[in-house]
Amino acid sequence: MSLTRRFHRIVAWLGLAIPVLFVPCAVGDEKEMHGLIAARCLECHRGSEPAGGFDLSSRDGLSRGSDSGSVFDPSNAKESLLWQVVSSDSMPPKNKLKAEEKELFARWLQQGAPLPESPIDPIALSSKYRAGLDWWSLQPLRDTASTKPNTEAWVRNSIDAFVLEKLIEQGLEPNPSASHRVWLRRVYLDLIGIPPSFDEVVAFEANPSEQAHEAVVDRLLASSAYGERWARHWLDVVRFGESDGFERNFPRRNSWPYRDWVIRAFNEDMPYDEFVRMQIAGDQLDSSPDGTAAIGFLVCGLHNTVVGQSERMKRIAKQDELEDKVGTLSQAFLGLTAQCARCHEHKFDPISSRSYYQLASSLQGVQHGDRDLGEARGKMYTVLSEQNLGPTHILVRGDVFQLGDSVKAGGIVGLSAASPDFGLPDSASDGQRRAALARWITTANPALLSRVLVNRVWHYHFGTGIVETPNDLGFNGGRPSHPELLDHLAARFVDQGMHLKPLHREIVLSQTYRSSSRPTSTSLAVDKNNRWLWRYPVRRLDGESVRDSMLAASGLLRHQFGGAGFQDVDVREINGTTYYIPRPEESKDCFRRTIYRFNPRCERNPILDGFDCPDPSATAPRRASTTTPLQALSLLNNTFVMTASDALLQHVSAHRDTTNDADDPKQADDPKRIVREMFRSVLLRDPNNRERDAAEELVRSFGPTALARSLWNANEFLVVE
Amino acid sequence: MHSIPPAQYLRREWLNWSARGLGATAAWMLLSSPCAKSQAAQSATAKPIAKRAIQICLVGGMSHLDSWDYKPQLIASHGQALQTTEKPDIFFGQMGLLRKPDWEFRQRGECGMWVSDLFPHLARQADKMTVVNSMVTESANHTPALFFENSGFEFNGFPSMGSWLSYGLGTINENLPAYVVLPDVRGGPMGGASNWTAGFLPGQYQGVVFQSGDHPVRDLVPSRLIPKEEDTSVRAMIDLINRQHLEQHGDEDLLLARLRSYELAARMQLSVPEVTNLDGETQETRDLYGLDQDGTAEMGRRCLLGRRLLEQGVRFVQLYSGGPIAGTPRSSWDAHENVRENHAAEALRVDQPVAGLLEDLHRRGMLEDTLVLFTTEFGRTPFAQSDAGTVGAGRDHNRYAFSVWLAGAGLKPGFVFGESDEIGWKIASNPVSWHDLHATVLHAFGIDHQQLVYYHNGIHRRLTGVAGDVMHPWFA
Structure with a gap:
C-alpha cells in the first residue's frame, strides 16, 4: 500500500472528508500492537508510578486513564486523548511513530484497544521491534543431525551434511577440493598462525592420505603454537592492553601472566x-x-x-x-x-x-x-x-x-x-x-554460552561466523545462516565436555573446509558473499600472522614460550603523559611471535597498525580487513621488512641442499640457487620459468634482498586461499 | 596479461581507499546483515556546502573569559567571592575569588564582535568567524573531555570526527589520506593516537600523522638507502608474481585491490613530498603565516601545510596546539598556575598562523567550502584557582561554559551564538554540546548525523551518540 493511501486512511479516520473503508483488524495485529506498545510506550507508561499517571501495560491501566482523566472511550475512539496525542506526534515525545505504526495504532483503537489483563512485560516477547525472552539464541539446543542425509559422496562429516543441504536449497554447487598444498597451508595458518615449511609441503604432497590429514591436524593442535595463535583471538575479544589508557596511559608491566594463562588454557584444552x-x-x-x-x-x-x-x-x-x-x-x-x-x-x-x-x-x-x-x-x-x-x-x-x-x-x-x-x-x-x-x-543458559563460543570458533575458521556478529546474538546482531548447524555443533561441544580441540578437528577435516577458494562465476552470481560456503573464502592474513610468517620464513623466529613480552617501543613519560614511540629497528629479542609484544594502548609499528590489528580499548569480536596504500608502503619500506630480507638471505644460504639433481647449483651465492630457495621459503614452491628469469635478473642486478623484499609483497604470501 | 580495472569497478569493500565515501566495508557489514539499516546518510534537506575541514584543537582548555567571552560583570566583580553553595565540578576543587580577564576586550571588525587583545591577529579576522560562547561539556577532566571533543565519547576507542567524515565522504584525492593529523612539535596530546583513531571503523579511516622533517609519513620511503632503479625493479617483480597468481586463481576483488594498492602507494610517494614542500610558496604567504619568525614558525608551517593538504583534496586536517598536559612550564593551554603567562605564550604560537590561514583560505576562495574549527576541550573558571579569599593567577577547568569558533562553509560570518551568565561561569542561553557541534559539522557536509551509522557490538553507533541537534541558526 502506498504511503499516500495510508495517509488518506488516517486522515479520513480523523473525520476529514475522504471516504475510506476500514479494514478489519488482521490476525496478528494485536500481538504486533502489544509489541509496539512495549517498544515505544512502556519505558514511561507502566509500573507503580507511570508517567502522567498513565499505565498502558494492561487493560486495567488503560481503563484507569491518566492524571488528565480518561484516555480512551471505546465508543468514540478517534476523539480519545490517546489517539490525539499519538496522531499529533506529542507521544512518543522523541522519535514519533511512523505512518504505518500509526495506522496499526488506529486499527487497534478501532478494535476497542484490546490489552491483556496482566501487564505486558516489555521484555518477555520478541516482536519486530526487539528480542524477548523467547529469542532464538536463548532457547535450548536442538540437534537435528540425525535427520540430515549423509549418503552424498561430498559429505565427510556432519558439518558437510548441514552445509550441503543449504547449498542445494540455494541451487549452489560446492567447489571441488583445494589442492593438498593449499589445504596444508590453510590449516597451518588457521591453527597455528604460521605457514608450513617447503619441506613439510613436499612431504605432505608425497603422502596426502586421510591419515596424513588427521595426523597434521593432531600435530598442530598439540603444538604450543596453537595456543599462541588462538589466544590472540581471545585477547581481541577481551581487549587485552598493557597500559591504562586515558591521560597518563601508564604501562602495565605485570599483566602478561594473564596472556600466558590464556595461551596455556588453549594448549591444555581447558x-x-x-x-x-x-x-x-x-x-x-x-x-x-x-x-x-x-x-x-x-x-x-x-x-x-x-x-x-x-x-x-x-x-x-x-x-x-x-x-x-x-x-x-x-x-x-x-x-x-x-x-x-x-x-x-x-x-x-x-x-x-x-x-x-x-x-x-x-x-x-x-x-x-x-x-x-x-x-x-x-x-x-x-x-x-x-x-x-x-x-x-x-x-x-x-x-x-x-x-x-x-x-x-x-x-x-x-x-x-x-x-x-x-x-x-x-x-x-x-x-x-x-x-x-x-x-x-x-x-x-548453557545453550547460549556454547552457541556464542562455537560461533566464535567458526568465525575464526571461515572469516565469518554462522552469526556474523560474534559478540551479539541479540536483536541487533546477525541471524544464523545455518541455525541447525550451529545448534548441532554447540550440542556436541557440550556433550564432549566443552573442549575446543575436537571442534577444530571436526571443522578443519570437513569437506566444507577443504573446498577450493577459486571463484566460480555461476556461484558468485548467486552468493557473492559466500554466505552458503560454496567455497573457502580468500582471506588476507591478519597483522600478527604477516609478521609471524615473515619471522618464520626468514628463520628469525625465536621460539620462546611465555614470559614478559618483548618491547618494540620506547616508553617515555613526559609531564605525566606516557609516550610509546615505535623504535626504528627491532632488536633480536623482539623476534618472538607477535602475541608476546608488549601491547600498550597507543601507536604501534606501521605493519601491525596498517594490517588492522585492533585498538585494545574495546572488545573486537571481528577485525576489519582493509587494503590500503599505506600497507603497501609498510611492506615495501619498513625496517622490519629489510631485516627479514637480510635474514632470509642468510637462511637460504645456510639451508642444506636436499636435492640430488646433478644440475643443481651447489654454490650458496649462485643466483639460481638463491632464487629457488627464496621462492621455496616464502611461497612454498619453485618459481615458474618467467618468474625464475625475472628473479635471477633482479638478484644479479640488485642483490638477493631485492628479491626477498618482493616476495613478502606477493599476494600468495599474504592471503590464505 | 591481466588488465587491472580501475578502483570504481572493484567491489567497494576491497579497495578501501576509494574516492567515494559512504560505504566500503561499512556497506558490506551493514547490507549483508539482516538488521541492515540504511546508511545512505546524505540527507535530503541539507545543502552540502563544506567539502573539507581543518580543525585547530587547543589542548588544555583555553580561557573563554580571556579571549572571546566578554564579561563586564566579571571585571566589576574582580576580587569578590562567587556566591554559591554548590560544590562545583572542577578539577582541583580550589575556589579563589573572582578574577577579571588579563587582557583588554575590544569590539572588532564591522560586526563589532568582542575579542580580547590575547589574539590581536585573529581579532582582525572577526568578520569571518562564527563564535559560540555557550559550549558545555560533560567532563572537567582533560582526557575524557578531549576524547569527547573528538569522538563524542569520553573513552578511548571511539571513532574521531575526522574518521567519521572520511567514512562518510571518502577521500577526494586517493593519492593522499582522507584524514591528516599534524601534532604539536612538543608532543602529541594526552591520549595520543586515541584522539584520531578510527575506533571500530575500518582502519583506513584513521588519521594519518604527518610529522615535520624529511619523512612526514611513516614508511613512505625505504628505511635504508635503495637506488631508485632497484625500487622500480622490485615493484615490477611484485607485479609479475601477483598478476600470474591472479591469472591462476581467477578474478578476485581482494587480489585486484591489492595490486592496485601498490599503484596508489607509488603515487602517494610522489604526492606527499610535493604537498609537504613549502618552497614554492611566496614570501608574502610565508609572512602571512609567520613562517620566518621564531615564535610562530612551527604552527605557521603546520597551518600552511594544512592549507596545501586541503587544496590537494585531503578531507579533514587536524592541528593540535599543545603537547603533554602537565609539567613546568606547561606546554599546553592548561593555565592552572598563571593564565597571563601561559596563555600569552600559547597564543603567540598560534595567533598569527591561524589568522594567516583564515586570510589565505579567504583569498583563494577556499573559505566558501572549507570549514574551519577552532576548539578546546573546556573553558576556565571565572574564579581563580587559589585559596579561598585570594585572587590567584591561575584558573581551573570549567566544563559549564566555554567558547569555540568556526568559519567558512556557509556559516554566518561575524556572528556570535549563545551566552554564558554574567561572569561566564555557566550558560545563560542556547547551550551547545559537542554532540550538537558534531551534528552541525556533519550537516555542513550534507550528512544527516542520525543516518551516519556503523554497527558495533550491538549498537548502530553514531558520532553523536543518541543526541545532537543541528545548529541551524549558525548557517547563513
Missing part, C-alpha cells in the same frame, strides 16, 4: 566452562598463581587514574569502568550487550536495568593493581578486591546522583529458569560475588 569461571573467579577456585593470573581478564581494559577532585567525576569514572567490564563480560561470554541497560531497559534485548546493575554489583569490588606474589614470582597485575562492599543501587537514567532501588549481586533476569539472585547478602565480599557470578554465567 574445558570452556572452566575457562570462563577461571577468568571471573580464578583466585577463588585455584589458590595457585594461575588462579590469580586468570582473573587478569577483569582488569585488562581501560582504567582512568586521573579522575579529579569532584565527587561527580569520581563516580562517573567508576561507573564508566563498570560499564566497560560488564559489557565485555556479557558480550564475550553470553553474546549479549548488557551495557546498553545502564541508563534504561535494553532497547532491543531482554535485559532490564536491574539485570545490568546486578551484574555491576557482582563486579563492584574489582579494583586494578599489582599483587605481590612473593620474591620468587614477583608482582602480578590483577584484581585487588575492594573491602567493605555495600549494596548497589540502580542509577536512574544512569545518573550517578539518582539512586534508585538497591540490588544485590546477581545475573540477568529471565535468562534461565534458575534464579538470577545469587542469594548473597549486601555485605558479600568481592570474592564471593565473583565466585557466584562465575557459577551463574556458566550454568544459567
